[in-house]
Amino acid sequence: MKILFLHGWNSVPGGVKPSWLIKHGHEVLNPSLDDNDFAAAVATAQAEYDAHQPDVIVGSSRGGAVAMNIHVDGKPLVLLCPAWKKWGAATAISANSTLIHSRADDVVPFAHSEELIRNSGLPATSLLEVGTDHRLADPEPLAAMLAACEKHAPPKESLLDHPAISGRYLFPQPRRVRQPFLVPVDGAELACYRHDFDADALTLVHFHGNGEAVADYLPDMAEALAAIGLNSLFVEYRQYGGSTGKAQLTTMLGDGEVVLQEAGLEPGEVIALGRSIGSLYAIELAHRLPSLGGLILESGIADPGQRFLLHGDLAAAGLAPQQVLAEVERHFNHQRKMAGYQGPLLVLHTENDGLVDIDHAERNYAWAGSTKKQLVRFPRGNHNSILAVNRREYLAAVKQFAGEIRG
Incomplete structure (x- = not known):
């Protein structure tokens, strides 16, 4: 399965979350996004998507906002505590999206994801409340991220x-x-x-x-x-x-x-x-x-x-x-x-x-x-x-x- 992972602000490629996806057998595209120029970060992500056509797009924090602002042809989004209210113009996501957020997040309020769910007309089950902080790097949120991605795996006859x-x-x-x-x-x-x-x-x-x-x-x-x-x-x-x-x-x-x-x-x-x-x-x-x-x-x-x-x-x-x-x-x-x-x-x-x-x-x-x-x-x-x-x-x-x- 091919996954485009968009990292957060002041983060770098190769972190815990993309490494977790790679460990479980997935091909992960993990470009370096400009921290200072949001439009440049969006352009980089869009170019990566257009060139490789991934099955799922994962965005973490600011990377979640980047994911919401690129054109993905209806592909599913898995957004980890997306900072959509701080960056970008998008205020809603598609029906096949999943949000993962910790109520204890002290960087991006959990209420922002609840609002995004309401804006998008999605069921409450589209928002998974897991983890103990903003990083979402503990076993439970990592497992939730993996499962959210894998449920969108292209059908393959077994x-x-x-x-x-x-x-x-x-x-x-x-x-x-x-x-x-x-x-x-x-x-x-x-x-x-x-x-x-x-x-x-x-x-x-x-x-x-x-x-x-x-x-x-x-x-x-x-x-x-x-x-x-x-x-x-x-x-x-x-x-x-x-x-x-x-x-x-x-x-x-x-x-x-x-x-x-x-x-x-x-x-x-x-x-x-x-x-x-x-x-x-x-x-x-x-x-x-x-x-x-x-x-x-x-x-x-x-x-x-x-x-x-x-x-x-x-x-x-x-x-x-x-x-x-x-x-x-x-x-x-x-x-x-x-x-x-x-x-x-x-x-x-x-x-x-x-x-x-x-x-x-x-x-x-x-x-x-x-x-x-x-x-x-x-x-x-x-x-x-x-x-x-x-x-x-x-x-x-x-x-x-x-x-x-x-x-």
Whole structure:
């Protein structure tokens, strides 16, 4: 992915933020911008954009103002505490833009980004509140910047979506929900289910296992979550239940974020719960939205590559294990994603899972960058009976977790 990074005032190319993007495999254009002549800085940035046609433009502080004042043909902007009120004439940004800002910024007021969001008619979710100062050079804002860029990566077909892998690991179920919450995504429509009982409550967004459907959790799970004070939103996968499209491992990675946007949910008001293969999509959501209120992994997977090699029919597709693992590294590197997540984490797993060994839970827990994390090991039950056998303890752990998020 090609990224144009525009640095701030009195900064230089090669700083922490562009280096972070390079470290994660992206081509970064990082020109030196004139500190004293804003028009010259804009001209330099425009020339760089015209010559290289990057996929995303990132602007930090004064560089954010520069980014707003060049012509980018609708390309997405990722703006870090943009100093738009001090430099340039632009007062609005395009719909595919993301703002990242710390409320503790003592150089560019956080309120300026809130105003920019209002000027642009963008949802509040377009502004991510992360970090502890103006620099935004700590792990959480760096992860937010990376995720904001990567969600705009040009579509690239992944061999993980080949029937020899996705078709051997995803098993679409026909059971449908009544009165679904329909969510349009790229190339499909998801038949999700939403249960709201309290406008002020947190919402648990649930991603189920590969042999399940949202209908399997209704009405029992929705009612149980309401009883402990949580609204719920059950995400249905493509080709499952009443959803259209094809069930493919990487194609579905961005669907959770679209569901939240369609539901009008602020990330900080959401707890994502991923069960079994659903952990792939809950972890991805936390990677894309680092300000997520909380993350719960139930019987979650630490090493998807191991699972894909075990169940995939590589020989029939003419695929080598190394090819598969390279794609897993690109799309499902849970160690990297978990390290970038610093929000509250709850890991639930049985000691006798039978399908996904508890060492997956231990690894996800150890990798997480969060300082507020808990691993609950259930001595009873297995992969498919974890909730049924441990219902009281399971729901008590979720209730306590949600309560601690609310403070």
